[in-house]
Amino acid sequence: MMNEGMNSLDYEARVDRLREKMEDGGIDLSILYQRSNVRYFTGWRQNTTSFSILFITQDELVHMVPKLDKKAVESECWIGPSDTYEIPENPMRKYKEITGFDNNSIDNIGIESEIIFNSRLKNIKENIDCRFSDVQPLITSLRIIKSSAEQELLKEGALAISEVMTDIIEAAEEGMKEKDITAKAKMLMDLRGGETYSFEPFAMSGKNSWLPHRTSTDKKFKKNELILVDMGLVWRGYCTDITRTFTVGGEPDQKKIDLFDAAYEAQKEAKKKVGPGVKAKEVHERAVEVFEEYGLSEYFPHLTGHGLGYDIHEAPILDEGQEIELKPGMVVTVEPGVYKEGIGGARVEDMLLVTEKGHEELTKSERKLI
């Protein structure tokens, strides 16, 4: 039984590319704890309650895993038994013992500066006196461009989640609870072969959509109110994400239609912007512009989109101030939304692959207010 995705993705080549970047950046050793980074290089799908540690130098690769996982990792991960160790009480001391490095051989350690736990950084510093750099930008520069194998997975996943969305909207009816539709969504994502969910899916309706809530509750769907469902399945490690807004039981009133039209128009216009050479902030600015035309920009309280991959939110972020230029191979969501008290919430979200010529839409289900 192979861990999924082992065949089509070349994990070793990813490590080699990071090594090149480490050499250019003067980083002697990278120590990775973040689940998505560790999976990117090892291919190993961790149990949700455990964690692993990956040490990478030009010559060494050391994978520390929970005692309980060691046999499975040894027999299935591309990093073989000779480089796999049980996570000890003191990981950094153990790594020193394994590799025999000292203050002379390691001058600069790359860590995940933002999100490394205080206690883990302390453990490293207690065992070596050297400089520290943030290795995340180097890893992000790799992860942000999806290879053709990754694009294929994201396309498959986006199609699967689009079909689930179509089924969900068809199943929704008056009197159903927000939680019921989410339970159905999860079941359909499982049946489609999703590994798990990109995040806890949620439906928000009526008042819960304009607050806006981001969790499903026992509230029942009422006739003609706006209902928003946001969900994603994880397809062989890769996160997908889609949102649709719909109603049940008949035609909503004009105020709700106008609100939806604004969100949908903002999304269509923002999507048109997506292409190589465009700055991430420009996509967001276009959505803001449209909401301004509708006099609704103060009711648009979030970013326009985000990258997807092993994480549900990763680079690039389509938001104000984001100067990064879009490039072919990036995959992003576009999802401007508007939430107005007494009326409702409206958001349409798609996944787009940036191509040489512009973009390709990966999610496919009906977008109009149904």
Add this chain to the structure above:
Amino acid sequence: MMNEGMNSLDYEARVDRLREKMEDGGIDLSILYQRSNVRYFTGWRQNTTSFSILFITQDELVHMVPKLDKKAVESECWIGPSDTYEIPENPMRKYKEITGFDNNSIDNIGIESEIIFNSRLKNIKENIDCRFSDVQPLITSLRIIKSSAEQELLKEGALAISEVMTDIIEAAEEGMKEKDITAKAKMLMDLRGGETYSFEPFAMSGKNSWLPHRTSTDKKFKKNELILVDMGLVWRGYCTDITRTFTVGGEPDQKKIDLFDAAYEAQKEAKKKVGPGVKAKEVHERAVEVFEEYGLSEYFPHLTGHGLGYDIHEAPILDEGQEIELKPGMVVTVEPGVYKEGIGGARVEDMLLVTEKGHEELTKSERKLI
């Protein structure tokens, strides 16, 4: 629409108890990021992709939440709008502005030392020069003893997950994939009214059970092999956890029966130990003893149990070296397991409430090898 659990649990009293402990411990300000800690004091159920920050002093309570959640929190969380703020670029500077504290008024800040992100601790330190203490032990001393309202929720949740387990075992049959049974388990947990899952549930069968795998795969169940299912639903915030081992298609061979008997015997004996005044390590030691009698102790690679609450793994931990004494109101799992190549894996897991007289079993479904 109230956020669930708001009525029966007294969040404000929890804050007051922490304040007493902060006073005794000389902590002037506590800064909490950990989701389960923040929920313990606010009652607010966060979306899985977001986070909040809670600042607590003797006089102040400041709740910083994502912009997108602010309206919902203001209208539904017991901490009202006047103490609720949007998370800014620089949270610590913002807190200073709000409260006007300075180096003279704050001498010692309590942080979640182990798991606070490096960047978040940096942000705090850049804005104040003072001592730092670990506030987690104070919070743990509160969270470790479940109030009667919490016990009630854990009992309800444990019963619900027991019933799901019974249904799952009945539904399992030869040729079904590990993933199929997990999908069904998730659907049943949703239908029971679970908020979400304590962790990604998994089934492991045959080879996957002795490795042991901790994720469900496409492997199909074969006749007479050992199948282990481990899962938990979250009941109004509180995690539940149960494991059963079973077979499909007939009577397993004697080696598998013996392996199961060892695990079941170790669990029964370890459970007998659970009661007030017993040290956590003693429960584990009893399980080890039983495995030693069976000559299997080297195949028992994990702890015997763990506490449950807003986190799936919390204090007390029933493992070697754990000197903490069990007390009435603690809720723990007991789940010694054994995994042997060529035979299979076997584990039985229950949730126990420590009482004045001993313990009460919260999970109820059939434990024998079926």
